[in-house]
Amino acid sequence: MDDQNHDFCKDWLVSLTCEERMVPDALILHSQWIDHQDLSLWRALLGAKASTPDWNTVTGDFLGRRIAFAHVFGPSMVAATMYPWAMRGSGLFIHTGYANRLRRDTCPGSILIAESAYAESVTESAVFHAAPELVDQAVYFCEQSGYPYRVGTVISASALPSAEEGHWRKWEKENLDGVDMETASVFSLASRLGKKSISLLNMAGLAACMASETKQLSDEIMNTDRRIRELSLHLAASQVKQEPTDADG
Numbered sequence: 001m002d003d004q005n006h007d008f009c010k011d012w013l014v015s016l017t018c019e020e021r022m023v024p025d026a027l028i029l030h031s032q033w034i035d036h037q038d039l040s041l042w043r044a045l046l047g048a049k050a051s052t053p054d055w056n057t058v059t060g061d062f063l064g065r066r067i068a069f070a071h072v073f074g075p076s077m078v079a080a081t082m083y084p085w086a087m088r089g090s091g092l093f094i095h096t097g098y099a100n101r102l103r104r105d106t107c108p109g110s111i112l113i114a115e116s117a118y119a120e121s122v123t124e125s126a127v128f129h130a131a132p133e134l135v136d137q138a139v140y141f142c143e144q145s146g147y148p149y150r151v152g153t154v155i156s157a158s159a160l161p162s163a164e165e166g167h168w169r170k171w172e173k174e175n176l177d178g179v180d181m182e183t184a185s186v187f188s189l190a191s192r193l194g195k196k197s198i199s200l201l202n203m204a205g206l207a208a209c210m211a212s213e214t215k216q217l218s219d220e221i222m223n224t225d226r227r228i229r230e231l232s233l234h235l236a237a238s239q240v241k242q243e244p245t246d247a248d249g
Helices: 003-015 034-045 074-087 132-145 167-174 183-192 205-209 216-239
Strands: 026-031 051-056 057-062 065-070 092-097 111-119 127-128 151-155 178-182 196-202
Touching: 026 074, 026 216, 034 057, 034 065, 057 216, 065 216, 074 092, 092 183, 092 216, 111 183, 111 216, 127 183, 132 151, 132 183, 132 196, 132 216, 151 183, 167 183, 178 196, 183 196, 196 216, 205 216
Parallel strands: 026 065, 026 092, 092 196, 111 151, 151 178
Antiparallel strands: 051 057, 057 065, 111 127, 111 196
């Protein structure tokens, strides 16, 4: 990087209260409003030297890799969280969260490995993609671990609870696998910045937010969350660090 771009990236680090050596190789973006218990879990996973450079983010080490975990909610928060890290050299962005099923042949305990995503607010030609090699690695991990999964396509809607019934029927007829809010934004921004990304979704959907669900379903949701956490850490730890380039500025 030239001096101007280097200074620009340092400004991002200051805004994140983060030293250059703490910049993560990979960032795991979890779509859920801030959950302090969740952040505590990730602090434990990422080692004794885990730190909190921003209110929704934990960084630390896992199997020799620098990894960060952040809560996000909606496309705007995805961009606000991804962009500073991408500008400084983080090369991998793994999105995790929940999707509402659009196919009746997908069980709630399955992991949806999203290989592509449509954005609801743009034309149908605007489809964004995960890195193919990450999809292959995710499939291999699930098969070796015996975890149920499905590779498919989601549509990222602006507000799931208010989506009209007509939209759901239309999406079902288009053979889409699920609906979330953030996957298309993650894929789009990663592609624009020359980074790799993938989205791993719990097919429980809105049921994950409902306290009145049965214990069996609640246990299945938690088991799938754990499997997605294992998979995201595996992908994050297996990637080669991407050094900052002029394009990152």
